[in-house]
Amino acid sequence: MFEKFGEILENRHEYAREWKKRTGGKVVGFFCSYAPEEPLQAAGILPVRIIGGHKSSDKVGKFIAPNIGCSFCRDALGRGLEGDYDYLDGIVQGQTCLHTGEAFWVWEKHLPVEFSYFLAVPHSTQNVGREKYLAVEYAKFKKALEEWIGKEITNEDLDRGIDTYNTNRQRIRQIFDYRKQDNPLVTGTEALDLALSGQIMDRNEHNQLMKEVLEKLPDRQMDRDPGTRIMIIGSVNTDREFMDMVENQCDLPATIVIDDTCTGIRYNFNDVNPQDDRLMAISLRYNHRPPCPNKDWPRRRRIPFIKHLMKAYNVEAVILFNHKFCQPHQLDNAVIERELKAMDIPNLTLEFDIRIPIGQFRTRVEAMLETTMDII
Amino acid sequence: MAEDKKEYFRWVESTYVNPDIDWKKAEIISAGIDVGSVSSQMCVLCDGEIYAYSNTRSGSSSPNSAQNAMDLCLKDTDGLKLDDIHYLVGTGYGRVNIPFCQRAITEISCHGIGANFMYGPTVKTVLDMGGQDCKTLRLNEKGKCLNFLMNDKCAAGTGRGMEVIAEILKVPVTDIGDRSFDIDEEPEPVSSTCVVFAKSEATGLLKDGWSKNKVLAAYCAAMAERVVDLLNRIEVEKDFAITGGIAKNKGVVKRIEKLIGVEALEPKMDTQIAGAVGAAIYGRALYKKQKK
Numbered sequence: 242m243f244e245k246f247g248e249i250l251e252n253r254h255e256y257a258r259e260w261k262k263r264t265g266g267k268v269v270g271f272f273c274s275y276a277p278e279e280p281l282q283a284a285g286i287l288p289v290r291i292i293g294g295h296k297s298s299d300k301v302g303k304f305i306a307p308n309i310g311c312s313f314c315r316d317a318l319g320r321g322l323e324g325d326y327d328y329l330d331g332i333v334q335g336q337t338c339l340h341t342g343e344a345f346w347v348w349e350k351h352l353p354v355e356f357s358y359f360l361a362v363p364h365s366t367q368n369v370g371r372e373k374y375l376a377v378e379y380a381k382f383k384k385a386l387e388e389w390i391g392k393e394i395t396n397e398d399l400d401r402g403i404d405t406y407n408t409n410r411q412r413i414r415q416i417f418d419y420r421k422q423d424n425p426l427v428t429g430t431e432a433l434d435l436a437l438s439g440q441i442m443d444r445n446e447h448n449q450l451m452k453e454v455l456e457k458l459p460d461r462q463m464d465r466d467p468g469t470r471i472m473i474i475g476s477v478n479t480d481r482e483f484m485d486m487v488e489n490q491c492d493l494p495a496t497i498v499i500d501d502t503c504t505g506i507r508y509n510f511n512d513v514n515p516q517d518d519r520l521m522a523i524s525l526r527y528n529h530r531p532p533c534p535n536k537d538w539p540r541r542r543r544i545p546f547i548k549h550l551m552k553a554y555n556v557e558a559v560i561l562f563n564h565k566f567c568q569p570h571q572l573d574n575a576v577i578e579r580e581l582k583a584m585d586i587p588n589l590t591l592e593f594d595i596r597i598p599i600g601q602f603r604t605r606v607e608a609m610l611e612t613t614m615d616i617i
Numbered sequence: 618m619a620e621d622k623k624e625y626f627r628w629v630e631s632t633y634v635n636p637d638i639d640w641k642k643a644e645i646i647s648a649g650i651d652v653g654s655v656s657s658q659m660c661v662l663c664d665g666e667i668y669a670y671s672n673t674r675s676g677s678s679s680p681n682s683a684q685n686a687m688d689l690c691l692k693d694t695d696g697l698k699l700d701d702i703h704y705l706v707g708t709g710y711g712r713v714n715i716p717f718c719q720r721a722i723t724e725i726s727c728h729g730i731g732a733n734f735m736y737g738p739t740v741k742t743v744l745d746m747g748g749q750d751c752k753t754l755r756l757n758e759k760g761k762c763l764n765f766l767m768n769d770k771c772a773a774g775t776g777r778g779m780e781v782i783a784e785i786l787k788v789p790v791t792d793i794g795d796r797s798f799d800i801d802e803e804p805e806p807v808s809s810t811c812v813v814f815a816k817s818e819a820t821g822l823l824k825d826g827w828s829k830n831k832v833l834a835a836y837c838a839a840m841a842e843r844v845v846d847l848l849n850r851i852e853v854e855k856d857f858a859i860t861g862g863i864a865k866n867k868g869v870v871k872r873i874e875k876l877i878g879v880e881a882l883e884p885k886m887d888t889q890i891a892g893a894v895g896a897a898i899y900g901r902a903l904y905k906k907q908k909k
Contacts, residue, residue, distance in 0.1 A: 492713075492721050587764075604710065605767060608725035612762055616902045617730065 242454055242461065243431040246438040247481075253441045257289055258328045260443060267330040267355075267390070272317065272345055274440075274503040275335030275362045275533070277379060279513065279523050282444060283394050283402030284386050288333075290440035290504075291326060291344075292479045293317045295596055304347040311567040313477050314344040316595045321352050331356030331389070333382075335527075336364075337535045338569055356389045358382060366528045366536040375524040383520065399519040407512040409444045412451040414509055419458055420498045421554050426461045429473070429497020430484040436505050437479060468494025469613050470555055474547060474577060475562035475593075476533065476570050478502045486599055486606070487560070493610040499554040501547050507531045534569040543573060544580055551586070558609055559588040587612045625789050626780035627674075628862070631887065634669045634693045640701070643668075645904055648690075648702045649896020650683045651724060652711030655748025655776050656862065657682040659690035660893035661702065662901055669694050670890050675748075679711030686893075687717075704904035706896040710749075722899050724892045725752055725765050731895030732858050733760025736882045741854040744844060744873070744881075745891065746863030748776040751844050753851040760895075766847050776862040778815070779869075782836050785816055786829045797833040797868030804831050806839035815839070833868065841872035848877055857881050864888035 249256050257268050269281055270291040278288040293316025300322035301315050320326060331354050334345035342359070349357045361378050363371040387393055413436055419426035427435070435454075439447045471487065478484075478500065487495055501507055513526040531546045550556070559581055561574045574590055581588040589609040591602055640646060643663035651658045653675060660670040671690035675682040691697050699705075699717055707718035708727040715721070724747070732743040733756060743754040755764040768775075783790035804827075807818045815836060822832050840863070859881045863869050865888060874880050 582764075600710070601767075604723050604725070608723040608762065608765060611723060611726040612764075614726075616899060616906070617759055617761065 242457060243427070243434055245450055246431075247434040249442050250434055250438045253289075253438075254325055254328070256442060257287065260287055261328055268328055269331040269333055269356065270326055270329045271333045271335070272314075272341040273335050273337045274508045275337050275527060275536075276333045276360060277335065277382070277523055277527060279399065279402040279406050280379065280383050280386060280394060281333070281402070282405055283398035284390055286331075286386075286390070287443060289329070290437075291317050291321065291332070292437075292441075292477065293595065294320045294325065295480065295482070296320070296323075297595055298323050304351070305343060309566060310343065311338075311340040312565040312594045313479075313567070314340040318344045318347055319595075321348055326352075329354055331358070333358045333360060335360045336362045337533060338567075340567070356385075358385055362536070363528070364536070365538050366532055367538065367540060367542075371528050372521065372524045375528060376518070376521040379520040379524060396519055399523075400515070403513045403515065403519065403522065405444045405448065408448050409439055409451075410509040410512055412448060412455065413439060414506075415455060416451060416458065417499070417506065417509075424463050424467045425470075425496050425498055426458055426463060428465075428488050429471070429500070430481060430488055432497070432500075432505065433478065433481060433484050436509060440504065440508070465496075466494040467496040469496075469610050470498045470557045471495050472547075472551060472554065472556040472559045473497055473500040473502060473505075473562060474559060474574075475500075475502050476564055476567055478504050478562065480562075480593065480597065482599060483562075483593075483597055483602065486603055491603060491607050491610060493607060493614065495558075495606075495610055498556060499550050501531070501543065501550060503533055506550065507533070534573040537573070541573070541576065544577065547577065548580075556586070558613060559586055560606070560609075561588060561590040563590065563592050565592050565594045623787075625783040625787055628791055630671075630673045630689070632669070632671045632689050632692065633667075633887075635667060638663050638666060638668045640668055640694065640697050645704075645901055646697075646702050647897045647900035647904055648705045649727065649893040649898070649900055650686055650705065650707050650709075650715055650718065651727065651890075651892035651896060652679045652682045652686070652707065652709040652715060653724070653748045653892070654710055654750075655780070656889060657686040657709070657711075658890045658893035659683075659686040660890050660897045661690060661694070661697065662894075662897040665898070665901060667886075667894065669697070670887070670893060672887060672889050675711070679714035680716055682711060683707070683715040683717070704900035704907070706900040706903065708892050708896040719900075720903060722896060725754065725767075726762050727892045727895030727899065728752070728860055729754050729756045729762040729895065730760040730898050731891035731893070732756070732860050734894050734898055735860070735884065735886055735888075735891055736856065736858040739856040740858045740882065742848070742851065742857045744848060744857070744859045746775060746844065746859065746861040746869070748862065751775055751847060753844075753847045755851055755854070764851060766851050768843075768847065778840065779863060779866065781816060782819060782833070785819055786823075786832060788829060788833065791865070793833050793837070794866040794868035794870070796830045797837045798871075799830045800828070800834050803838070804835045806842050807832075807835045808839075837866070837868035838872050840869050841876055845873060845876045848873075853877050853879055855879060858884075860888050860891035862889050
């Protein structure tokens with residue numbers, strides 16, 4: 242049922258090249274989920290999230306020292322330098338952490354594209370005036386896009402873009418709702434394929450595929466023991482090998498029922514509420530979305546959000562994954578660990594590099610699952 | 618020249634059979650095999666009491682290492698065979714490759730249960746210093762692991778690291794602990810916690826005129842500091858016990874105790890068999906559940 246999403250994700254570069262050939266449209270890569278995709282969609286552009294390939298590259302070390310740059314950014318930049326993203330016409334970065342910013346600037350300088358835009362996003366999405374600020378920045382972004390593509394992006398175009406993305410996020414949430422069941426009808430690995438493919442493919446095509454899934458999903462019969470219900474907390478999760486190991490290779494059964502990641506529910510949790518000022522409507526959505534640690538201060542709003550998800554999805558154990566040298570999440574994880582301890586929820590923190598030591602991780606995950614076991 | 622051929626990292630492989638137990642009279646015979654990266658152990662329990670165990674060096678193949686541990690363990694047992702064992706649990710990093718095990722359970726859980734058996738139910742915090750990893754465990758009164766932390770991606774602060782230092786300094790690995798105290802003044806720990814760089818540093822210190830004992834003291838102190846980070850993160854609560862091969866090295870144990878201000882319980886049996894003991898206890902419980 243979810244195979245198509247996995248196939249497209251696996252062959253994402255071929256997909257984008259074929260899309261360009263088929264539509265004659267432009268493709269823009271974005272690094273962080275704070276880049277507003279609705280205006281890009283409105284302009285007839287395909288927004289594609291730039292992610293790594295879990296492959297090493299000897300080209301990155303020249304630009305980002307391995308013991309400084311986070312593993313996700315090094316991997317993503319490495320794929321660019323290796324030529325995987327040679328079809329991109331433009332790149333956009335919605336300002337978040339310095340690591341993604343660095344990857345953007347290296348890309349801009351060494352992998353020149355027609356259009357590159359660094360979009361200022363409020364450092365804290367709790368600041369007074371943040372919505373107005375971001376709406377003004379979006380206006381500048383829209384103008385730059387119009388100059389590049391040589392035509393105006395009308396309100397009707399923006400409405401179409403907003404509607405496509407709202408539909409996309411709503412359908413993802415509808416499918417995720419089936420993970421709340423005692424025996425979830427969607428595994429975590431499938432959910433990752435579903436959500437991540439939604440960040441790299443034509444959203445209208447993605448919406449159509451999800452519509453077909455939603456028609457069949459209620460009748461799906463799962464023939465697996467769901468075991469321990471796990472939540473994944475972290476930044477960008479693109480690691481299918483890890484998800485598959487947790488759900489299919491451990492000696493004890495487990496299902497990843499929800500996540501707090503920017504490739505999962507954090508990206509899909511809220512919609513744009515239409516209003517006359519379209520850019521303000523989009524600004525409200527990005528300002529009020531569940532925050533990433535970079536934007537989540539002075540008050541930590543992630544904790545109540547995580548607790549809400551844990552309750553809604555009946556979470557029994559948590560895996561905190563941290564990309565190596567990702568300081569924003571490292572800092573947050575210490576607080577989240579403390580909260581989980583107070584709630585008596587088994588949890589495990591794992592540090593991810595470009596490639597992961599799957600055997601070592603398996604031992605740790607199994608040991609965490611065993612803490613929920615009652616043999617003696 | 619003969620001295621050069623000596624393998625200083627080697628420790629004596631051992632076996633034990635309890636002469637007071639007749640396995641033929643046991644209702645439940647359970648066993649655990651712990652295939653670690655450096656050593657492998659097997660432990661047989663007869664009705665919950667240790668009947669026999671072995672402690673051997675691991676080879677490159679997990680199934681062979683398990684087989685060797687079993688052959689050695691059963692050698693002097695008056696005919697006990699694999700078929701006589703009701704339930705066998707595998708543990709250790711090679712646990713998934715032991716063909717004759719009914720179940721695999723991680724070394725983390727097994728060390729917790731094993732420590733509870735070996736040191737008693739008052740043990741709340743366990744430090745296992747194994748061949749290539751270190752782990753700290755928080756246990757409940759039944760020995761169940763409630764929380765744990767492990768080192769990552771590096772063999773520093775582990776048994777293998779100690780073996781490497783033994784070879785560099787040509788000091789038998791079993792002598793390191795005592796010799797590390799035979800010094801005039803406690804030196805600063807070596808600065809590097811990486812086995813490879815520690816080797817360079819040790820060589821440099823010898824060239825600077827440090828005695829072997831002083832270098833050993835600096836290395837033991839560095840190892841202690843490294844694992845204390847793990848202990849502090851998990852928050853040590855009494856009683857505290859150490860398992861694994863390094864638990865036999867007083868040079869590391871005493872320095873850990875000094876750093877955390879808590880004395881480790883005195884071991885009553887071979888600290889290296891904790892994982893296999895825990896696996897055997899799990900085996901007994903699983904067999905009882907299966908019979909119900």
